[in-house]
Amino acid sequence: MLRRGFAASPRIHANKPIGVAAALQAAKENSTGPVQPQLYDGFSLAGRVGVVSGGNRGLGLEMALTLAEAGAKVYALDLPTTPGEEFRAVQKYIERFDTGAKLEYVGGGVDVTDQKQVWDAVAEIGNKEQRMDIGIAAAGILHGAPGLQYPADEFQKVMSVNVNGVLHIAQAVGQQMERFKTAGSLILIASMSGSITNKDHAWVAYNTSKSAVLQMARSLACELGPQAIRVNSISPGHIYTSMTAAYLDTQPELYQKWAGLNPLGRLGRPDELRGVVAWLASDMSTFCTGSDILVSGGHHAW
Template identity: 65%
Template sequence: MTLAQSTSPLAPIGVSAALQAALDKSFQTKPKIFDEFALTDRVGIVSGGNRGLGLEMALTLCEAGARAIYCFDLPTRPSEEWQKTREFVERMGNGSRLEYVSVDVRNQKEVWAKGRDIGDKEKRMDVCVAAAGILKAHTDCLEYPAEQFEEVMDVNTNGVLYTAQAAGRQMVRFGNRGSIILIASMSGSITNRDHAWVSYNTSKSAVLQMARSMACELGKKNIRVNSLSPGHIYTSMTAAYLDKQPHLLDKWSDLNPMGRIGRTDEIRGVIAWLASDASSFCTGSDIIVSGGHHSW
């Protein structure tokens, strides 16, 4: 690897900048740490971006300065939550756009075509967050119906791959660096006690290996692939359990050292980091944000 290939686009940076400043008194010194997190003029896709965690992550990318973030989701029209978030992005005045694309992530050809359309319009692709996922009710693993298992795998695993492919193909097409973030779950590396979620757990475990495998293939193309494993977060999906079974809130909260479940906004920092040059040497990793659930 040549020096040019391993140099930060913000170079000189860090201690190197301090040493250069010591040699050159005319050197303009300024903090660059926030520049490393900036996504100025970048373009991205967030699947599952119509609401909940996906929408929170899409907004994060816009706040970091992205030119346009395209939210992929199944409904023909975006939710009221999404529309209000788009208005919020417009009012920020940083030139960022939040766009909505109705697409079924289970349809590989359709997802690829939507990705290509974005590439044709924006002439670049930089970030992908594959967050679309579903969770089914408790079902005995020995009685689990094939159709339901296949449905969960089709969205949570196949759909994640197709979304990552759609973005990655455009990253290769335009030759710019890229960051692909696959949303897994702590349920991909542990089993939630007293919860019969064999399809969900299996699908998320597959996403962990998918990220490692893609990272190994795409590293030389300057495309990084990582997974993010949230713990118990209050979202519209988990609300389906918590609102009907309020006792679960205390149970889930007691499962980590912090004694509470997480908020969607507590994922913002790690998404901004993974999407940006601040994480430029991070690939093939799983970032766990679970309030210490794994640490007991």
Template identity: 55%
Template sequence: MTPSAASTSATAVRNPVHLAPVPYKLVGVNAALKAASDPSFEVKPEIFSEFSLKGKTAAVTGGDGGLGLEFCIVLAELGAAVYAIDLPTSVSSDFEAAVAYCKKLGTSLKYKSADVTDPEQVNAVFEEIASENEGKVDVLIAAAGILGSENDVEKYPPELFRKVMDVNCSGVFYSAQAASSIMKRAGVAGSIILIASMSGSVVNREMKWAAYNISKSAVIQMARSMACELGQFGIRVNSLSPGHIRTKMTAAVLDVEPETEAFWASLNPLGRIGAVHELRGVAAWLASDASSFCTGSDILVSGGHTVW
């Protein structure tokens, strides 16, 4: 492209991207060069501090159990004050155990009841969390979601389709909307992680989950769209797409249908389905400054399911 063409192209953009300076951090090669020139420089591992969430506030929707509760614990392990948001008015025994565990870690895990499909409730609960934490929310993992039921597409009940879309799509949007509003107001360069699924990119073979698949595809596009709007404020938005994972919910089926687990396992190169803990690392990375140049991406964690 010629200079004149580049100039014309830039001026034709209605909302040009705000050009921010490239950040400098005294880690890696920069740290090595500093150490070489300054004998008093303290040499120590820095990668762990890049993952730290100390002093930050995190919220996880769908946090009473399943993947959501695992995300709550890993964020607490990184040092964040964590809030789980879910529909039940009383918490599960698993959540109670997680609260006690986080307390022993020296961090906190609290619970807020709200219906993610009700934007007024969602806004209210995020404002409440912000008010308890110096007006800020730094991290959101929107993990609330439902599977619906397996149905032929031409017979899929309209009321169930609406419910799946309302929870998996609208609920995720309302949560991200509320969190991003607080981040912008507080001037926080936050991280928003929307939990999608590999089912948003591929169709699960021999499984009639059209409504679920459609909703998760919408979440992936939602992350891209929000990333484009919020990047100028330093707010990053990504989606995380797990493959077949053994949770308490899926175990209820797989334990009585071992042939289903064998079939799922046969569909990826690793030859097994995933464990909940295998999503901890990627959630920690996306939530922290370790992923500071990642936005608008969909991170697939599927054992390679989508490469075949």
């Protein structure tokens, strides 16, 4: 049961039948004439508000654009005080949409490891928009060192961003969902490295942090389910981004090695996560919570 006062997703109590129920209703009414398919309507995020951490570039920016293309107003949080050229190009692109969607950068920069700063920034968005529907925790860092000599400060830095930072975003967005009593979707970006070990890479801190994100999503999903707040994680495989480029651009042989580690024989592109992001953020996935969605080119399938 939904907790009293919380609004169910439109697809839970639809105003009109959908799917097979719609076809049966049409047969019962013996109606004729053109019928408008409803499938794509379920992916619409028109009028909804989303927050994306790590939204200045890379996967975060790709995901922010995905939400905007579905009609949402999107607020990007990231560490730089001002957004980069890539972000500004995407922002101008979205301004050309005729849908009411928008992409805004939370000025001054937001450090996801600072809980109060994150809570305050997202609360201000809530004050402005008077609703909150989607949260994507995409900020993350990668650092490697031999496990037996891993410096404590470097290990803690990875955990602070990749674990604490994800929790802070989930908390901040979830608080606003609770505040406005709306159903919502929290999407935590994990990694296939949370459930496997990357062959020949000493990434004990990164792998540990991503495993923690998987459990965080499951735990929050169980806790927040009664409030109709869904929590899922996405585990990308080897995707060519600005973060992985730091390794790959200086080691061409590593690029080929990573590409050969999955059945498709190539690295993924950031845009290949758009579909799963749109699905999890929308009413098309209202019975999905506590799940991890692998997008790894089949890396796990060998």
